[in-house]
Amino acid sequence: MFIILELNYTFGTKEAQPEEDPSVAARLARLQNDYETSGMRRTVEGVLVVHEHNHPHVLMLQIANSFFKLPGDYLRPGEDEIEGLKNRLSERLAPVTNNYNAVTNSAGGSEQNWEIGECLSVWWRPNFETFMYPYVPAHVTKPKEQKKIFLVQLPEKKVLSVPKNMKLLAVPLFELYDNAQRYGPQLSAIPHLLSRFNFIYEK
Structure with missing residues (x-):
């Protein structure tokens, strides 16, 4: 399989988007509260x-x-x-237009102009803890969170706007590979997940 990689994209900034949870403990506490009302959390x-x-x-x-x-x-x-992931990508990375009601990109597309590809991996959180696994442990019957990671193809001439309180970094695969100490097991697994693709580099 092939992935066409674009070089023709630009960055902008937009208003800060504070994290809902000020700490890991707060995030896990909210996860537990949400689980009691809505069941297993689904993350994309x-x-x-x-x-x-x-x-x-x-x-x-x-x-x-x-x-x-x-x-x-x-x-x-x-x-x-899929639609949820498009919405989350737009909330985080799509530029805001002058009327602050919609987002767009330089190719004239809408906020839904994200090319969502196949699911690369599924991770499971068995308990209200930080650990997630690429499988459901045998003794767990009710996992607390499911996270799906999808491949996203950037459209040509995509404009990305980053909240002011965050940075958008392009991290090379060789930096991620076997580097769970810095990036964690999910991110450091990405080079393995992408190894079956052939990359086509375009300018």
């Missing part, structure tokens, strides 16, 4: 691959100069995962 994230010097890079958000994450977030109950 996107792997946006670009290239620099003919080497694949993954776009990641950096928060507080230390925490790295893929763009995306949790879904509302009953929300479709």
